[in-house]
Amino acid sequence: MLRQRSLEALRLKASRGELYTTVPIGYVRTRDDRVELDPDLRIQSAIRMIFRQLLALGSLRQVLLWCRSEQVTLPAIEYGPFGRTVVWKLPVYNTIHKLATNPIYAGAYVFGRTKTETRVSGGRASKRTTRREAADWPVFLPDHHPGYITWPEYEALQTQRQENAQMQGRMSRGAPRHGTALLAGLLRCRRCGRRLHVAYSGSQGKVRRYACRGAMVNHGTGHCLSFGGLALERAVEDAIFAVVAPGAIDAALAAAEQTQAQQTERQAHAQLALEQLRYEAERARRQYDAVDPANRLVAAELERRWNTALDAVSAQERHLTGLATVSASPAVDVAGLRALAEDLPRVWQDPRSDARLKKRLVRTLIEELLVEVSADESRLQVVVRWAGGQHSALDVRKKRKGQHRFCTSEDVVDLVRALVRVLPDGQIAAVLNRLGYTTGRGNTWTATRVVTLRHTHDLPVFDPTSAARDGWCTLEQAADRLDVSHTVIRSLISGGLLPAEQVIATAPWVIRTTDLMTPVVQDYVAQVHRRRRGPPTHDSAQLSLSPSTT
Numbered sequence: 001m002l003r004q005r006s007l008e009a010l011r012l013k014a015s016r017g018e019l020y021t022t023v024p025i026g027y028v029r030t031r032d033d034r035v036e037l038d039p040d041l042r043i044q045s046a047i048r049m050i051f052r053q054l055l056a057l058g059s060l061r062q063v064l065l066w067c068r069s070e071q072v073t074l075p076a077i078e079y080g081p082f083g084r085t086v087v088w089k090l091p092v093y094n095t096i097h098k099l100a101t102n103p104i105y106a107g108a109y110v111f112g113r114t115k116t117e118t119r120v121s122g123g124r125a126s127k128r129t130t131r132r133e134a135a136d137w138p139v140f141l142p143d144h145h146p147g148y149i150t151w152p153e154y155e156a157l158q159t160q161r162q163e164n165a166q167m168q169g170r171m172s173r174g175a176p177r178h179g180t181a182l183l184a185g186l187l188r189c190r191r192c193g194r195r196l197h198v199a200y201s202g203s204q205g206k207v208r209r210y211a212c213r214g215a216m217v218n219h220g221t222g223h224c225l226s227f228g229g230l231a232l233e234r235a236v237e238d239a240i241f242a243v244v245a246p247g248a249i250d251a252a253l254a255a256a257e258q259t260q261a262q263q264t265e266r267q268a269h270a271q272l273a274l275e276q277l278r279y280e281a282e283r284a285r286r287q288y289d290a291v292d293p294a295n296r297l298v299a300a301e302l303e304r305r306w307n308t309a310l311d312a313v314s315a316q317e318r319h320l321t322g323l324a325t326v327s328a329s330p331a332v333d334v335a336g337l338r339a340l341a342e343d344l345p346r347v348w349q350d351p352r353s354d355a356r357l358k359k360r361l362v363r364t365l366i367e368e369l370l371v372e373v374s375a376d377e378s379r380l381q382v383v384v385r386w387a388g389g390q391h392s393a394l395d396v397r398k399k400r401k402g403q404h405r406f407c408t409s410e411d412v413v414d415l416v417r418a419l420v421r422v423l424p425d426g427q428i429a430a431v432l433n434r435l436g437y438t439t440g441r442g443n444t445w446t447a448t449r450v451v452t453l454r455h456t457h458d459l460p461v462f463d464p465t466s467a468a469r470d471g472w473c474t475l476e477q478a479a480d481r482l483d484v485s486h487t488v489i490r491s492l493i494s495g496g497l498l499p500a501e502q503v504i505a506t507a508p509w510v511i512r513t514t515d516l517m518t519p520v521v522q523d524y525v526a527q528v529h530r531r532r533r534g535p536p537t538h539d540s541a542q543l544s545l546s547p548s549t550t
Helices: 002-015 041-057 060-070 093-101 151-164 214-219 230-290 296-327 334-342 344-349 355-365 410-419 425-434 447-456 464-470 475-482 486-494 513-517 519-531
Strands: 027-029 035-037 074-080 083-089 109-111 114-121 124-131 139-141 187-189 197-201 207-211 226-228 366-373 379-386 391-397 472-474 510-512
Touching: 041 060, 041 074, 041 093, 041 151, 041 230, 060 093, 093 151, 226 230, 230 296, 230 344, 230 355, 230 366, 230 379, 230 391, 355 366, 410 425, 410 447, 425 447, 472 475, 472 513, 475 486, 475 513, 486 519, 510 513, 513 519
Parallel strands: 187 366
Antiparallel strands: 027 035, 074 083, 109 139, 114 124, 197 207, 207 226, 366 379, 379 391, 472 510
């Protein structure tokens, strides 16, 4: 009875928002059981800076790495023989996690975030503490005290933290990582509803491929679909550019202002730290002045503390000078930013662009992509769910097996297939270069590359003996056989008198030698030869153009 009444009294006090055991860093408890912001401006500045980084970077680990790289120290509470003291040190992951997950920093009073469950197994009772969902909190009092962030910002942080969890259910997208797969975590199979996996291959591990392997891994069945990611990513990028382009300039200017504000904030935080270190140095000096100089055992220790405090002040002044130098750098080039914003695709495709930042931008605009492969395995049918609730459809051509972005054009393959009948590899390479064709990687043609192409597509090598036996020749060779000019052969071909093959309009003609012996071609050539034997006989009725000598 007494225990039940005590617990009920605690619940009633919690329902009024007055039950506290301890308060986290950044807050102090008053004598009338109220919670207020810590009056130390340095502590307030540090906590607000961490929350701004959390909202900007969207990842607890990235904020931790930023603090470590910039040597940003955070306050921590230590309890000793003299009570509660605040120390400054580099954070660990648990420090950032406590700041991001505690609703007190959003100005809310919450009681009962955890619960204790008792289970009996094998005749033995065991207790386990679990966390409740936000909807199950027994006491939730918003706007209970001043907060460092708003409640919507706190909810956005929790949502982002849940999405960053890897392999935590079908609806979790996972945190953006360094991989080049732009759509990782956003693709979902329209056949089974599972999230698609990403696999990397290639000599440098940058070739990405998306596949639905959930049923195969869990149930031993075949995979639903699989496709290369480059074509789909380019289609999604084009859709994003069309959406972002109108506001790209404003976003670039806002980013420049945000960068300048972050530099100013870091400088203000460093200035507060310097003021505190100067106070501690002055305090150490007063302690040293108050001691009897003859008492060297005490005076030596106080002198050492004073020197340590002065060294810390000097180090902080140098750090502040460095930050001031960065802040005093030339102003942001607004014209340059506008030029970059107008050419967003070039900035996006730049190798120096951060893959994680591009993924975060994509996730800001797109909730998920529902993918289906057509029945003939030639098209990708995609439904885009935009963040604003709108939907759009994409129809992307899917490369067939063996096709990739470095494949040689089919026109080139067909042309080489025709030219191997009449030309060796070196001359084929010269013809391809003259026509302006390149390899799949954009290189010019050489005899070695033509050989590689023939081996890849199982094309025969040029053999003069077999060419003569099969009766194939080029336009130049046909002109030599008939003892006429190239123009005559072209006239025969254009007039339909001489059959010939030409893969494309600019490719060389390939002619059968047997067609050169047809009566029609021979009569035409005979007429040409007769016209070459001299001018016709003189006609007395023909007027002369020579001047008269009479």
